[in-house]
Amino acid sequence: MWLSTPARYDAVVTTPAVESDLGWALGAVFRGYVRSAEKVLAHLPGGPRGFQVLTSATTGEPCSQQTLARHLGVDKTVMTYLIDDLERAGLVERRPDPADRRARLLSATAAGRAHLAETAAALRRVEDEILAPLAPAERDLLRDLLRKLATRQEPGSPCEFASPC
Amino acid sequence: MWLSTPARYDAVVTTPAVESDLGWALGAVFRGYVRSAEKVLAHLPGGPRGFQVLTSATTGEPCSQQTLARHLGVDKTVMTYLIDDLERAGLVERRPDPADRRARLLSATAAGRAHLAETAAALRRVEDEILAPLAPAERDLLRDLLRKLATRQEPGSPCEFASPC
DNA sequence: TCAGATCGTCTGTAACTCAGACTATCTTGC
DNA sequence: GCAAGATAGTCTGAGTTACAGACGATCTGA
Numbered sequence A, B: 001m002w003l004s005t006p007a008r009y010d011a012v013v014t015t016p017a018v019e020s021d022l023g024w025a026l027g028a029v030f031r032g033y034v035r036s037a038e039k040v041l042a043h044l045p046g047g048p049r050g051f052q053v054l055t056s057a058t059t060g061e062p063c064s065q066q067t068l069a070r071h072l073g074v075d076k077t078v079m080t081y082l083i084d085d086l087e088r089a090g091l092v093e094r095r096p097d098p099a100d101r102r103a104r105l106l107s108a109t110a111a112g113r114a115h116l117a118e119t120a121a122a123l124r125r126v127e128d129e130i131l132a133p134l135a136p137a138e139r140d141l142l143r144d145l146l147r148k149l150a151t152r153q154e155p156g157s158p159c160e161f162a163s164p165c
Numbered sequence C: 001t002c003a004g005a006t007c008g009t010c011t012g013t014a015a016c017t018c019a020g021a022c023t024a025t026c027t028t029g030c
Numbered sequence D: 001g002c003a004a005g006a007t008a009g010t011c012t013g014a015g016t017t018a019c020a021g022a023c024g025a026t027c028t029g030a
Helices: A007-013 A022-040 A047-058 A065-072 A076-088 A110-130 A136-150 B007-013 B022-040 B047-058 B065-072 B076-088 B110-130 B136-150
Strands: A092-097 A100-108 B092-097 B100-108
Touching (some): A022 B022, A022 B047, A022 B136, A047 A065, A047 A076, A047 A092, A047 A100, A047 A110, A047 B022, A065 A076, A065 A100, A076 A092, A110 B022, A136 B022, A136 B136, B022 B047, B047 B065, B047 B076, B047 B092, B047 B100, B047 B110, B065 B076, B065 B100, B100 B110
16 A cells, blocks of 8 residues: 555655654754753853753742752752752752751742843843744744643643642 | 842742743643653654654655754764664665765655654644643644744754755 | 865764662651 | 651762764865
């Protein structure tokens, strides 16, 4: 059947071009984002992931390393040295959790918050640059759609990803 | 200034939660996609990237390894052993480019096209699973927006990403 | 024809990921 | 109160991966 079917016909009917593959588009955009973000975040320990840790440490109530690791999608061992670097730079600090002495609560220092404020502004400009091909309304739409997916797609519990801490 | 401003105020005004970070959402969705796709593509050499190579080798005219590498966002040395594996599995084949004897044109074998057809169907189901939190219209919208970005965001030449070969 | 660029390959090094062990601590059941 | 198992964070080591650089073959332009 496959051998007798003309190749051109196959291509059109059963095998879509790679551009229509969600994975390809997702990967291409993600790579572009990381590459651009790394330039802006070069001075921040941990790059884009360090930025996300710092953001999480600043907003909301302090949370444990492991919870944060799950939320950001990094291994717990990676989280250890990610925080090591940020702490060494004086941007975040680990405090023992009074309710559980095994755990450390992560919170940003004043320097960390100041650093985050200016970095977030620069990153926002990078995001706009990346989203430039889209109309303003489309940009907001894309952000919303991605956020909606990201906060629900954890397979085990539907909202694990959504709960920051 | 930073020290005298209440933390809560900082958080609301200048430091958005990580969930509003495009990079976080993009990363979370991308990780989820790769994790799901790898299950379906476990039997295919190279996993998701092998799938994209096979897809590109099937659709359109045959193209060189380097062009394909740029298009898929992988290093040329990675592309070499990626194709090695696919060729060893009998799914693609390298042919010398008659117009440039340095280059190899990549094309899928009949077995490769058959393999791709069934794998693409399975992958499409995975994609729908991942996009499940969205309404049907939103899914198409997200695909379109991502494709629009992916085909235009290459910094050097705006359409380099878009041109498959 | 010659210099420089390019294609694909190979090699080695650097970086990264992740399983597993370990200590300290919490929780549960008795 | 105590023992057994689970969990948080850290550390180590093994395995994988990415990527710079060199290389031969070939193309292109002067």
